[in-house]
Amino acid sequence: MIGVEAGGRGTGPGEHAARLGSEQGYYGARPGVLHGTYTYVLQDLHGQISATHSISAGLDYPAIGPEHAWLADERRAEYFAISDAAALDAPGCYAAAKESSRRWSLPMRLQG
Secondary structure, three states, rough: EEEEEEEEOOOOOOOOOOOOHHOOOOOOOOOEEEEEEEEEEEEOOOOOOOOOOOOOOOOOOOOOOOHHHHHHHHHEEEEEEEEHHHHHHHHHHHHHHHHHHHHHHHHHHHHO
16 A cells, blocks of 8 residues: 655655655654554654644644554555645646546547
8 A cells, every 4th residue: 555645845843744754854753642642743852742734734733543553564555755846736747647648549549
């Protein structure tokens, strides 16, 4: 499985919500407790909860659910951080690809 996290506007503390993005250079999360759940939490060197950022409402949470923590620990899922800019560009890329495929579908049907 593949998971996508909120890469925000940068890799430093308070710039993103990529709890499992440390391999991509994001300031990563450490095991901790938030709202009664032991999971991966974005926190500073003193264990205080870090600020987060995401252009998407609801993705700017400093922790991940226990299911995602387990999937990551067991290596049953890979997680990647996507920046705010890339997330905003995605619909345009999809639309361009879909338009391109439409242009080819009619000639292919006519040949077929």
